[in-house]
Structures are given as structure tokens and as C-alpha cells.
């Protein structure tokens with residue numbers, strides 16, 4: 001890819017896109033794809049990359065496409081985006097029906113082309129492998145699923161960064177993250193969303209958003225105990241129901257991460273995507289142990305520097 005500015009402010013070749021352009025035309029559009037299971041640090045890495053190379057981020061988490069439930073779905077807060085523009089993040093009206101992978105393909109490709117036309121690098125960040133497949137594949141399935149056993153021909157010039165965190169560190173981190181999200185107001189957010197029969201009637205049509213981990217688990221709780229916070233001294237049953245919901249959320253989050261990782265491995269092995277794996281295990285471990293300096297050191301050493309090296313090589317090609 002040709003660069004027109006100095007090393008600190010590289011820009012990418014402008015690109016014009018049309019929905020009917022043939023595949024060889026798409027091959028000129030270069031994308032950075034940051035993959036990884038939930039909780040591995042994709043959002044952090046995408047912002048870090050954007051502070052070195054002018055970039056804009058396109059979300060590829062299928063639940064974060066929708067407006068609402070910002071804490072429950074873990075959308076990167078505005079202050080952490082450090083002015084990096086984000087696309088398809090919380091833009092879709094959740095009551096307007098589920099956004100299909102094929103619609104995502106069209107919307108994300110148009111966003112990527114528009115970003116590249118501004119001489120910036122489109123960075124696709126997200127854990128929904130079905131969306132990544134729909135966007136990047138030269139022959140996506142019209143219904144959105146995909147076959148893991150076959151090679152996947154790419155319709156863009158892609159650079160893949162895979163942020164991986166090994167077990168049991170990832171599970172421990174995910175459990176901790178659920179507790180942190182509850183501390184940030186996840187319960188209250190969900191109480192407003194599905195805490196009362198009226199709220200449930202209102203949110204009932206948000207098919208896509210209602211798949212978010214946290215919604216079904218707490219819905220059972222709210223149906224029994226209502227939207228108030230139980231007093232553990234006096235309301236033992238409500239307290240037990242709450243603990244049960246939190247336990248299920250942790251379990252389902254761990255399962256999600258495991259499934260996402262398996263799909264990534266298959267996209268690399270059977271799909272033939274050339275994944276550049278960076279290992280954030282030590283960084284996440286340091287974070288769990290409450291050591292911010294060690295976290296930064298490990299993140300820079302194991303994730304950021306190797307990741308930037310890969311991106312630089314890709315942009316210089």
C-alpha cells in the first residue's frame with residue numbers, strides 16, 4: 001500500500017467503492033482486522049493503532065451494533081475512544097429488526113471505502129466471526145452462516161491481528177469484568193430495560209439487542225422479584241436469584257469466549273486467513289493482579305509493539 005505522509009502520520013491510498021464493483025476492485029481496499037474473543041483487548045488495541053496510523057474503527061460485534069445497553073454490551077466509552085471515529089457502534093435502532101450479516105456486509109464495506117477515501121486506514125474490530133466472514137468473504141452465505149471447513153476467499157486486502165488470552169487467565173478476567181460491569185450499573189441499566197412488565201413490553205421487539213448476555217439471565221430475576229435491589233438481610237430468595245443470574249452471566253460469557261476462539265482458530269486453519277497472533281495473557285494477568293505498571297509493560301511488549309510491526313509491514317507493502 002502506498003503511503004503519502006511521514007511515518008507518524010501515514011495515510012492510505014484513497015479508494016472509491018461501488019456496491020456492484022467486481023471482486024478484483026475490492027482487492028485494492030486495505031483493511032486491518034482486529035479479531036479476538038470477548039474481553040481480550042481488541043478495543044484498546046484498535047485505539048492504540050489509531051494513535052500511530054490515522055484510522056477509523058468499524059465495529060464488528062453484532063450486539064454492539066444497536067443503540068442501548070451500553071454497559072451490558074460493553075461498548076467502549078466515548079472518553080476511551082480518544083477522538084477516534086467509530087462506525088456501526090450503537091447506531092442501529094434496536095426496534096427496527098435484526099441487522100442481518102448481509103446488511104452488515106454492505107454497511108461496513110461502504111464505511112470502509114469512505115474511510116479509505118479520506119486516506120485513513122479502516123480498522124474492523126469485533127468478536128462476531130459471522131459478521132467478519134460476511135464482510136470479508138468473496139462468497140458469503142445469503143443467510144449469514146458459514147462453513148468452517150472450507151477456505152474463505154477474501155474480497156479485500158486484509159491484515160489480521162488476533163488478540164489472544166490463554167486460559168485460565170481469560171476466564172478469571174471475564175468473571176472479574178462481569179463484577180466490574182455490575183459495579184458500573186449493569187443491574188440498574190437492565191432494570192430500566194426489562195425490570196417491569198411495561199419495560200419488557202417496550203423492549204420485547206428489540207430482537208437483536210435482546211440476545212445480549214445479561215438480558216435473558218436477569219429477565220428471569222426481574223419477573224420474580226421486580227426491578228428493586230434486594231436487601232440480602234431480609235430478602236434471601238431475591239439475593240439467591242440475583243447470585244444465580246450473575247453466575248449464569250459469568251458462565252455464558254466464558255462459553256461465548258471459548259466459542260469465539262474456536263471459530264477464530266478455524267478461520268485461520270481451515271479458512272486460510274493469515275492471522276497474526278499477539279498474546280495478551282501476561283498483560284491481562286498483571287491487570288488481574290492490580291499492577292498497572294506491569295500491565296502497560298506487558299501490553300507494550302507482547303501486544304502493541306508486535307502488532308504495530310505487523311501493521312507497518314502491511315502498510316509498507
Ligand code: ATP
Nearest residue numbers: 061062063064072073127128129130211212213256
Ligand atoms: P453465533 O453464530 O454463535 O451467534 P457470531 O459470530 O455471530 O456467533 P458472537 O459475537 O460470537 O456472534 O455472539 C454470539 C452471542 O454472544 C450473541 O448472540 C450474544 O448472545 C452474545 N454476545 C456477543 N457479543 C455480546 C456483547 N457485546 N454483549 C453481550 N452479549 C454478547
